[in-house]
Amino acid sequence: MSTTLPPAPRESVSAGVIVAPVVPNQSSLRPLGLDEVRITGGFWGTRQRVNAEHTLAHIHDRLESEGWLANFDLASTGTLPAGRRGREFSDSEVYKYLEALAWEIGRSGSAELEERLRSTVGRVARAQAADGYLNTRFGRDGQPPRWSDLEWGHELYCLGHLFQAAVARERTRPGADDGLLTVATAAADLVCEVFGADGIPAFCGHPEIETALVELARVTGRERYRAQAALFVSRRGHGTLQDIEWGRRYFQDDVPVREADALGGHAVRANYLAAGAVDVAVDTADDELLSSLRRQWAHTRGRRTYITGGQGSRHQDEAFGEDWELPPDRAYSETCAGIASVMFSWRLLLNDGDADYADLIERTLYNVIATSPAPDGRSFFYANTLHQRVPGVPADADGTSPRASSSLRAPWFDVSCCPPNVARTLASLDAYLATADAEGIQIHQYAPAQIRTRLDDGRTVSVDVKTEYPARGTIRVIVNSDAVSPWTLSLRVPHWAEGARIMVQEAGQPEPVIERAAEVGRVDVRRAFRAGDVISLELPLAPRVVHPDPRIDAVRGCVAIERGPEVLALESVDLPGGENVGQMALIGSVTPRERDGRVWVRIGRRREHRSMWPYEPIEQRGFGAVATVPLVAYHDWGHRAPSTMRVWIPVD
Structure with a gap:
């Protein structure tokens, strides 16, 4: 796969053809596309390679073997509902797969994936009705009527993923003749007719179409799509959908979006809705709505988000809990909720430029999204617990697991939203690293990378990023071309990086011309850079002990260990005799040490109770064997063998 990135012509930028998932009409920062x-290379380069070479093929094979692709063939031949397989939303997994293909083709130019995309688009297109309707679960003899189950039917949700696939395709291959954009706009036009101001005054139980419609409007210039997205956002929160056992909060239909104080209900739905609402607010200059979404983001991050960045603490409805309700052993922390959280944060980052948004994105990328796929890219965590009490059971490599019930990574699920969601995220991840504005470029996430762009006044910026992050904390930015006038390079300094330093070394000079502390948040270097200049950011990666807010009852008396952006975990395969982590506690001063490339802590095994009664005076407690053991990066847990695991570790 090619790693050579030619300079982007300014004409493509000024014309609005930015090859990225999110391209606001107006924002303080301009996203830099693929x-x-x-x-x-590096941490994320390896995962992108596995995604391209293994995960996409795995998803295609499963879409075929599960019959979810064949549903479109049945629709085109008029034989549905007989033979249809999969849940009511299985169409959406095909569309997410198409989106992942489009981004990966944009990255690599793969002829094989191009052929696969065109073949799949053809099967989808043949299933579309003459008026633009497209769904394999509704609308035919023997099936429920169209739009008859807005609470659970996912018709609009599925179309939203179709629209996002078409956006990805148009941005990576403008004017492609495969027909995907035509299919999407025909369906979007129908949605506007059916659900417009004079149509059905309702919306989908699963938000997603909102952000998709806005991006489709940005690609096509058709204002009606943006207006429809705004209408969907404004309708929500007035008790429109039928009530259910978990309440209308599950659908985000309990409180209007602009009046909510925090995200609530189903965690994926809530984040998708918030992302779409930001898109609407930004493009329509709705400052009131945008302020509400900032407030919701801050409250949710501060009181309803796990240390991993995961969101959602209730299994029964895949939902947020109340403030401080963050039990580690019952953490749902769905992979898709992490992806949706990144989508929400990224949109706010583009508009506001605040490093806090990038911090949460980084935390979620390393500790939720990177945790889900196995190293071979062919099995996944659906949910991401922070405490595995019993060793998991390996999943059947040829089977299909019920969602979230797999205690180890599984190759496929009855509800298999996560694998193609991971695939589309990794395929487009380049577009989440950096941005530009009139003054220069901003690097938000650190990976070995090439950055080639032009500023608003036409000046060329060409830099290479060299780093082994997160294994090591040095990020070197090498300037490739002379500047005729000063421009600003901005580097994010994570909130945990107290003591970071910035250094600037001019080409051919042995001593730095700048060396100073880099304050948490963002450090700016403004110069008329010359080819060969090197800007180095040193982030301290010493392991650190983190204490939870005492209002999080479930982890009171525990600590977690972090190193850089990575949360660490205690895993039973590293304990003497493979002991269960539930028997262990940290002993003494709780000072983690680095040795042999790993972080080590001193632990002791709790003594058994003298009786079968688990409540005793504290003076009768004690510890047996004491040992120094290594921790594992949370994203790597469960790779070596079935095990018990915990992130929050009790302190003696």
């Missing part, structure tokens, strides 16, 4: 940023 033609401007290329990850060239």
Whole structure:
């Protein structure tokens, strides 16, 4: 796969053809797309390679073997509902797969994937009705009527993923003749007719179409799509959908979006809705709505988000809990909720430029999204617990697991939203690294990369990023071309990086011309850079002990260990005799040490109770064997063998 990234012509930028998932009409920061940023290796480069070479093929094979692709063939031949397989939303997994293909083709130019995309689009297109309707679960003799189950039917949700696939295709291959954009706009036009101001005054139980319609409007210039998205956002929260056992909060239909104080209900739905609402607010200059969404983001991050960045603490409805309700052993923390959280944060980052948004994105990328796929890219966590009490059971490599019930990574699920969601995220990840504005470029996430772009006044910026992050804390930005006038390079300094330093070394000079502390948040270097200049950011990666807010009852008396952006975990395969982690506690001063490339802590095994009664005076407690053991990066847990695991570790 090529890693050479040519400079992006200014004409493509000024014309609005930015090859990225999110391209606001107006924002303080301009996203740099796949033609401007290329990850060239390292932590994320490895995962992108596995995604391209293994995960996409795995998803295609499962879509075929599960019959979810064949549903479109049955629809086109008029034989539905007989033979249809999969849940009511299975169409959406095909569309997410198409989106992942489009982004990966944009990165690599793969002829094989191009052929696969065109073949799949053809099967989808043949299933579309003459008026633009497209769904394999509704609308035919023997099936429920169209739009008859807005609470659970996912018709609009599925179309939203179709629209996002079409957006990805148009941005990576403008004017492609495969027909995907035509299919999407025909369906979007129908949605506007059916659900417009004079149509059905309702919306989908699963938000997603909102952000998809806005991006489709940005690609096509058709204002009606943006207006429809705004209408869907404004309708929600007035008790429109039928009530259910978990309440209308599950659908985000309990409180209007602009009046909510925090995200609530189903965690994926809530984040998708918030992302779409930001898109609407930004493009329509709705400052009141945008302020509400900032407030919801801050409240949710501060009181309803796990240390991993995961969101959702209730299994029964895949939902947020109340403030401080963050039990580690019952953490749902769905992979898709992590992806949706990144989508929400990224949109706010583009508009506001605040490093806090990038911090949460980084935390979620390393500790939720990177945790889900196995190293071979063919099995996944659906949910991401922070405490595995019993060793997991390996999943059947040829089977299909019920969602979230797999205690180890599984190859496929009855509800298999996560694998193609991971695939589309990794395929487009280059576009989440950096941005630009009139003054220069901003690097938000660190990976080996090439960045080639032009500023608003036409000046060329060409830099290479060299780093082994997160294994090591040095990020070197090498300037490739002379500047005729000063421009600003901005680097994010994570909130945990107290003591970070910035250094600037001019080409050919042995001593730095700048060396100073880099304050948490963002450090700016403004110069008329010359080819060969090197800007180095040193982030301290010493392991650190983190204490939870005492209002989080479930982890009171525990600590977690972090190193850089990675949360660490205690896993039973590293304990003497493979002991259960539930028997262990940290002993003494709780000072983690680095040795042999790993972080080590001193632990002791709790003594058994003298009786079968678990409540005793504290002076009768004690510890047996004491040992020094290594921790594992949370994203790597469960790779070596079935095990018990915990992130929050009790302190003696």
